[in-house]
Amino acid sequence: MKEIFDVQKIKYEGAQSKNPLAFKFYDPERVILGKKMKEHLPFAMAWWHNLGAAGTDMFGRDTACKSFGAEKGTMAHAKAKVDAGFEFMTKLGVEYFCFHDVDLVPEADDINETNARLDEISDYILSKMNETGIKCLWGTANMFSNPRFMNGAGSTNSAEVFCFAAAQIKKALDLTVKFGGKGYVFWGGREGYETLLNTDVKFELDNIARLMRMAVDYGRSIGFTGDFYIEPKPKEPMKHQYDFDAATAIGFLRQYGLDKDFKMNIEANHATLAGHTFEHELRISAINGMLGSIDANQGDMLLGWDTDEFPFDVYSTTLCMYEVLKAGGLSGGFNFDAKNRRPSNTAEDMFHAFILGMDSFALGLIKAAKIIEDGRIDEFVKEKYASFDSELGKKITSGKTDLCELSDIACKLGCAQMPSSGKQEYLEGVLNTIMFG
Numbered sequence: 001m002k003e004i005f006d007v008q009k010i011k012y013e014g015a016q017s018k019n020p021l022a023f024k025f026y027d028p029e030r031v032i033l034g035k036k037m038k039e040h041l042p043f044a045m046a047w048w049h050n051l052g053a054a055g056t057d058m059f060g061r062d063t064a065c066k067s068f069g070a071e072k073g074t075m076a077h078a079k080a081k082v083d084a085g086f087e088f089m090t091k092l093g094v095e096y097f098c099f100h101d102v103d104l105v106p107e108a109d110d111i112n113e114t115n116a117r118l119d120e121i122s123d124y125i126l127s128k129m130n131e132t133g134i135k136c137l138w139g140t141a142n143m144f145s146n147p148r149f150m151n152g153a154g155s156t157n158s159a160e161v162f163c164f165a166a167a168q169i170k171k172a173l174d175l176t177v178k179f180g181g182k183g184y185v186f187w188g189g190r191e192g193y194e195t196l197l198n199t200d201v202k203f204e205l206d207n208i209a210r211l212m213r214m215a216v217d218y219g220r221s222i223g224f225t226g227d228f229y230i231e232p233k234p235k236e237p238m239k240h241q242y243d244f245d246a247a248t249a250i251g252f253l254r255q256y257g258l259d260k261d262f263k264m265n266i267e268a269n270h271a272t273l274a275g276h277t278f279e280h281e282l283r284i285s286a287i288n289g290m291l292g293s294i295d296a297n298q299g300d301m302l303l304g305w306d307t308d309e310f311p312f313d314v315y316s317t318t319l320c321m322y323e324v325l326k327a328g329g330l331s332g333g334f335n336f337d338a339k340n341r342r343p344s345n346t347a348e349d350m351f352h353a354f355i356l357g358m359d360s361f362a363l364g365l366i367k368a369a370k371i372i373e374d375g376r377i378d379e380f381v382k383e384k385y386a387s388f389d390s391e392l393g394k395k396i397t398s399g400k401t402d403l404c405e406l407s408d409i410a411c412k413l414g415c416a417q418m419p420s421s422g423k424q425e426y427l428e429g430v431l432n433t434i435m436f437g
């Protein structure tokens with residue numbers, strides 16, 4: 001078959017290499033902390049950005065061409081995207097993909113027709129998966145683009161639209177199972193509101209949970225054994241989104257008894273939109289046993305929306321990988337939910353973007369392993385709480401005391417010693433020596 005991209009297979013050449021189409025840090029076979037880099041970093045391609053997004057923004061049309069030789073809006077184009085996607089992933093050594101239902105085919109007016117198209121394309125995708133060994137990380141239903149979802153999907157005010165959400169989830173779960181996907185994502189882009197003047201928040205939350213419960217029941221009934229994920233995001237497109245951040249989403253899942261089936265899919269750019277760091281969201285998920293998967297991208301400090309840039313900030317990838325390593329790895333993977341900047345509009349730029357993202361995470365992994373091997377940061381944190389290893393501390397942490405006894409102790413002491421220093425600047429210096437020393 002004729003190749004779509006005029007690019008050779010991307011190889012690791014090391015940091016000295018000046019070849020723009022080579023990995024400088026991502027060496028898939030290199031062993032870090034007893035595991036190959038490619039096992040630490042199961043990368044995935046996001047169908048929508050990589051094969052769909054062509055640079056359109058609020059102020060201008062496409063700058064890139066993603067027709068892949070076929071007419072857009074046709075099944076021939078859907079197939080050309082499959083060919084392009086599998087060639088692209090193979091050339092980069094990316095072993096997974098993620099998709100929304102309507103990324104795969106042009107959506108028809110009638111859902112029956114859309115489903116027939118999905119059946120056709122998924123057979124074709126499956127044959128490509130078998131040919132290449134490329135796997136599916138997760139699937140999802142796009143319940144935010146079609147105008148019927150203007151008031152939400154699970155949170156809609158229309159019982160009929162709720163049925164369409166159910167139908168799309170059912171089909172997307174069928175496809176995820178057909179592809180052997182590891183996970184199924186709920187990103188609640190329209191599950192939120194603009195004003196309380198027209199919104200029954202309690203009703204909407206109850207209904208979202210009902211839809212998720214039905215998804216779990218259906219998924220399990222057709223043999224889906226993977227994780228369901230919530231992908232938190234505080235805003236955009238809605239002003240208030242219900243899955244604001246990991247802590248909020250985890251609370252919601254527990255409230256509705258969904259916590260055994262769900263984990264978090266943490267996106268870096270969503271974390272920063274919520275006013276958190278990426279690593280904060282990862283830590284909150286991990287300590288609750290809900291760190292599932294990652295949407296690997298980055299935002300822009302100066303812009304207040306989801307810019308979906310390819311990860312470049314190595315401090316951020318390092319602190320991310322430090323959390324991931326300490327959590328024992330991901331059951332999911334690293335999905336580049338990221339797109340080229342609008343003026344980076346060539347096919348070669350698509351490769352540069354993935355090389356940048358994969359190298360940034362490889363560097364993050366290398367540096368995070370060094371933080372762990374160095375041990376000073378972990379040791380400091382342990383020491384910081386040493387007071388709770390004392391007799392008094394143990395009394396508190398074992399729950400063998402009460403407010404009155406502790407109050408008596410404080411009163412007897414009269415005044416407390418100052419706690420030990422947090423030493424932030426020292427620790428930041430340690431991090432810098434590990435990064436650049």
Ligand code: XLS
Binds near residue numbers: 100185
């Ligand atoms: C949008 C989200 C979306 C999800 C999948 O901000 O990141 O792309 O990952 O629906």
Ligand code: NI
Binds near residue numbers: 187231267295337
């Ligand atoms: Ni995402």
Ligand code: NI
Binds near residue numbers: 267269270308337
């Ligand atoms: Ni996003």
